[in-house]
C-alpha cells in the first residue's frame with residue numbers, strides 16, 4: 010500500500026449534490042488522486058468502509074436506522090470526519106419531514122396517492138428514524154462544511170489544506186445555503 | 188423455497204440500493220429484487236408551502252439532475268400562473284436542460300461505466316474506477332471530465348451556480364443571456380463535438396467485444412415511452428407522450444402530458460421505497476416500459492440535428508424493431524450528448540436568443556399545474572394542486588428513473604440467471620449484475636425523492652430465507 014492519505018466520501022440522506030460539487034473540481038480530481046487514495050466512495054468499488062481512514066466527507070443527514078449504523082462505523086474508523094454540506098450540518102432538506110412524523114409522511118407518499126398494491130414498504134428496508142437529524146447529534150464532527158452544496162473551489166481548498174496539514178478557514182470560504 | 192444472495196452495496200451508481208437474488212433448491216436463480224432503501228417524503232413536506240418555492244425545493248431531490256426538477260417544477264408553476272412564457276425563456280431553459288443531459292450522460296458513461304468497459308468486468312475492484320482508468324487510458328478520462336465540465340459550465344454561466352441554481356423560475360428565467368457567455372460557449376463547441384465524435388467512433392468499434400453483455404443485460408421486449416414533437420422528433424422540453432412497442436410500432440401517440448394519469452399508473456412493492464409505474468392500458472405489470480436515452484431514441488423518427496441524425500439512423504439498425512438491449516443505453520447516451528451539443532449550438536444561434544424579455548409575471552390563476560420534461564434518465568412529471576393563496580395542497584412526482592423500476596428489476600433477474608453460480612460466487616459475477624443497473628443509470632436520489640449513498644449490496648439468501656453469502660468487497 011502507498012503511504013498516501015486515505016480519503017473516503019459517503020452519501021447518507023442527501024441528494025448527491027454535495028458529491029457532484031466535489032466532482033466539479035473537474036481535472037483537479039486527478040491531481041488530487043495523486044496526493045490521496047480514494048479508498049471508499051460512490052465512485053469506487055469498495056463495499057465495506059475501511060479501517061484507518063484519514064479524512065471522510067459525509068454528505069446528507071441521518072435519515073434511517075442504517076444511516077446511524079453507518080455513521081458510528083465511519084466515526085470509529087476515521088481521523089477527520091467532515092459534515093459535508095448543509096444536510097450533514099443541519100439536516101436541511103431531510104429534516105423538513107420532521108414536523109409531520111414518519112407515519113404521516115409515509116401515509117401521504119404510499120397510501121394517499123392512487124396506486125396498485127397500496128401499502129407502506131417494509132422488510133428488508135431500513136426503517137426511517139422518527140426525525141432526520143444532523144451528524145453531530147450522534148457522533149463527534151471534526152469539521153463543518155456548510156453550503157447547499159459547498160462550491161467545488163471550497164471543497165478543493167479544504168481538502169488541500171487538510172492534506173497539507175493546515176486548518177482550513179471555513180468562514181472565509183462558505184456559508185449556509187451557499 | 189429459494190435461497191438468497193444480497194449485494195449489500197451496489198457501487199458506481201447514483202443512489203442507495205441493494206439487490207437480493209433468490210435461489211431455488213437446485214441453486215439456480217429464482218428471482219431478484221432491487222431494493223431502494225431510503226425515502227424523504229417530498230410529497231408530504233411540500234404541502235402548505237408557496238408554489239414558487241417548488242423549483243428550488245424539488246431541485247434538492249437530486250444533485251445530479253437538479254435542472255430537470257427546476258424545469259418540470261417551473262413548467263407546472265407556469266400553468267398555475269396561466270402564462271405563456273417568452274420564447275427566449277423557453278430557448279434558455281432548453282439550453283440548460285441539454286447542458287445537464289450532457290453532463291449527466293458524461294458522468295454515467297465515463298466516470299461510472301467505462302471502468303467496466305475498458306478495464307473489464309473482472310478487473311481488480313480496487314482499480315476498477317475512474318482513477319484506475321486514468322492510469323491506463325488518460326485521454327479517455329480527460330475527455331469525460333471535459334464533456335461533463337462543458338455541461339456544468341453552461342449551467343454555471345447561465346444560471347450562476349452549477350448545482351441547485353435558482354435561475355429557472357415560474358414564468359421564465361431570472362436573467363437574459365449575456366452575449367459574452369453565448370460567444371464563449373459557441374467557441375467551445377468544435378472542441379467538445381470532436382470529443383464526442385471520437386468517443387462514438389471507438390465505442391462503435393469496440394461494440395463487437397461487448398456482444399455477450401448486449402445479449403444478457405436486460406435484453407427483452409417492453410414498451411418505450413417518452414416525449415416527442417408533433418413531427419415525432421426527439422424532444423426533451425415540450426412535446427407529447429409517445430409509446431412504442433417492442434416491435435418498434437407506435438402504440439399511442441401525441442398524448443397531451445396533462446393526461447398522463449390516464450396512461451401511467453403506479454404500484455407499490457413491499458420491498459422497495461421506489462414505486463413502480465406502468466402503462467395503465469396494459470395493466471400491472473404487463474405495462475412495463477422503459478424511458479431514458481434508449482427509449483427516446485427508440486421512439487424518435489429523427490433528432491433534427493445533422494450529425495446526431497446520421498448516428499440515429501445507424502442506431503436504429505441495431506435491431507429489427509425497437510432496440511431492446513439495455514446495454515445500448517450507453518450507446519444512446521453518447522448519441523444524445525452529440526445531439527445536445529448540436530442543439531445547443533442551434534439554439535445559441537437563434538436570432539432572439541439575447542432578448543431581454545425572459546419572464547412573464549402573473550398571480551395564481553389556476554389551481555393545478557402539470558409540468559413534464561425529459562430528464563437525463565427519462566420522463567419526469569411534476570403535478571401540483573394549490574389553493575387560492577398559491578399554497579401547495581398536494582404534489583405528485585413521477586421520477587425519471589422510477590419509470591424504469593420494473594424493467595430494471597427484470598433486467599437484474601435476467602443477468603443474475605445468466606451470470607450467478609451460487610456454488611462458486613465470484614466478485615466479477617456480481618459486478619455484472621451491478622453493471623446492468625449502471626446501464627440503466629438509475630438516479631436513486633431522485634427516485635424516492637429520496638435516497639442516500641450510491642453503494643448497492645448483493646445478498647445471497649437460501650430457500651429458508653437464510654443469508655448464505657453477503658458479498659462485501661473490501
Ligand code: SF4
Pocket residue numbers: 022023024025026027068069093094095096097101102156157158247250351
Ligand atoms: S446540502 Fe444541498 S446539495 Fe448537499 S445533499 Fe443536502 S440538499 Fe443536496
